Amino acid sequence: MNIKTATTDFPINRILAERFSPYGFGVRPVAEADICSLFEAARWAASSYNEQPWRYIVATKADPREFARLLACLVEANQAWAEAAPVLALGVVSLKFAKNNEANRAAVHDLGLASGNLSAEATARGLSVHQMIGILPDKARDAYQIPEHFEAWTALAIGYKADPKIMPEAFKERDLTPRQRKPLNEFVFTGEWGKSSPLVLNRLA
Amino acid sequence: MNIKTATTDFPINRILAERFSPYGFGVRPVAEADICSLFEAARWAASSYNEQPWRYIVATKADPREFARLLACLVEANQAWAEAAPVLALGVVSLKFAKNNEANRAAVHDLGLASGNLSAEATARGLSVHQMIGILPDKARDAYQIPEHFEAWTALAIGYKADPKIMPEAFKERDLTPRQRKPLNEFVFTGEWGKSSPLVLNRLA
Numbered sequence: 530m531n532i533k534t535a536t537t538d539f540p541i542n543r544i545l546a547e548r549f550s551p552y553g554f555g556v557r558p559v560a561e562a563d564i565c566s567l568f569e570a571a572r573w574a575a576s577s578y579n580e581q582p583w584r585y586i587v588a589t590k591a592d593p594r595e596f597a598r599l600l601a602c603l604v605e606a607n608q609a610w611a612e613a614a615p616v617l618a619l620g621v622v623s624l625k626f627a628k629n630n631e632a633n634r635a636a637v638h639d640l641g642l643a644s645g646n647l648s649a650e651a652t653a654r655g656l657s658v659h660q661m662i663g664i665l666p667d668k669a670r671d672a673y674q675i676p677e678h679f680e681a682w683t684a685l686a687i688g689y690k691a692d693p694k695i696m697p698e699a700f701k702e703r704d705l706t707p708r709q710r711k712p713l714n715e716f717v718f719t720g721e722w723g724k725s726s727p728l729v730l731n732r733l734a
Numbered sequence: 735m736n737i738k739t740a741t742t743d744f745p746i747n748r749i750l751a752e753r754f755s756p757y758g759f760g761v762r763p764v765a766e767a768d769i770c771s772l773f774e775a776a777r778w779a780a781s782s783y784n785e786q787p788w789r790y791i792v793a794t795k796a797d798p799r800e801f802a803r804l805l806a807c808l809v810e811a812n813q814a815w816a817e818a819a820p821v822l823a824l825g826v827v828s829l830k831f832a833k834n835n836e837a838n839r840a841a842v843h844d845l846g847l848a849s850g851n852l853s854a855e856a857t858a859r860g861l862s863v864h865q866m867i868g869i870l871p872d873k874a875r876d877a878y879q880i881p882e883h884f885e886a887w888t889a890l891a892i893g894y895k896a897d898p899k900i901m902p903e904a905f906k907e908r909d910l911t912p913r914q915r916k917p918l919n920e921f922v923f924t925g926e927w928g929k930s931s932p933l934v935l936n937r938l939a
Contacts, residue, residue, distance in 0.1 A: 537777075537778070539767070539770040539773075539774040540771055540774075541771055541774050541775045542775070542858045544854075545778055546778065550780050561933055562744070562937065565743075565744040565937050566744045568918050568934060569742050569744040569745075569746050569918065572916070572917075572921075573746065573750055573751065573753070574850065575753070575754075575755050575865055579914070579915075584921045584922075584923065586924065587923070587924055587931050588924060598925075634867055634887075635867040635888075637843045638845055638849075638867070640843055640846065641844060641846020641849075641850065642846045642847075642849070642853075642865075644846075644847070645779065645846065645850030646750050646850060648847075649750060649851075650747055650750060660847075662843070673925075675927050682843065683840075710784075710786060711777070713773050716777070716786065716789045717773045717789075718791045719792055719793060720793075720800055721878055721879060722791075722879045722881065726792050728770070728794070729769070729770050729773060731766070732766060732767065732770050
């Protein structure tokens, strides 16, 4: 079992348990058919009023000019490792409903649902996705002429994870450290804030 | 094939294709073991700086007082159908990083990642989830003493979907209408805003 596979307290589907955000990507390109299926998965996410507020701007290493343009929209610390990924994307969100121009409180949440679907599909295909909030939204707006009411919110590095043994020392450790999460009793409550739900407490060892 | 299964242009995993948001839930309760696995799936979502900004407040019909308290935090239009679900939850988000009290721009997005994982796990188990943005955050704050910097953002109705044939007329139609989404060329761009990515355009029929 991969060191990054979640050590779960309760069983979950493998495409959720095996997902993690690698810092190392191999040179192997992602087939266009796979790229299409990743965005197809995003497409079928739920959204408030079926608004589908997500948009993606995507670039692959096969088009070096576009890849460089997209990479430049990440903060430097993310550029350092994300430049190895064969595919980069920006997650852009429409902050208002198209039909009436009113604020969509669910918009950013629903971008998360779409990108989560994309990540799950990636895991199912042996691919990895590392999402970032560390981007330069204004730079993205200039680079792509992103209109008002839309905003670049996240970036996604997509590819096949590298073998940590051949990764740069600076990032290797991160891809060899087991994943950690709060246990359920710390975030699933019933009845009052901070009170662990008996539904989970009864079953935790 | 269920009428709600996505008609995809590119193949995706069945737990993503079969997910939809029912308006009708059957009376069958959800086993506690399943409830635990749903939140376990949420637990392993990605989040910015591994902040895990999500919290959930959960109630089941087995505890009528808690169920009523949670139901009252939904807008009336959602109460109308969600009261049939055997399990309700609020999705609550920490808007600031615990370590330094700074705003977490990814928080609401990452609640989406967690709830998306929960929904995928539900589909894998034959369960359905209908997420709502239509809730009463201030009422939830009062009801559960949700502290400052946290905010109830979504609700989730969880259960087994009802047979539309025996659903109230008011909701039946919605659960019998095929799902629709924008095609990929309308939201996956390359090079400039609004320009369909050749990566998807080349492969769309």
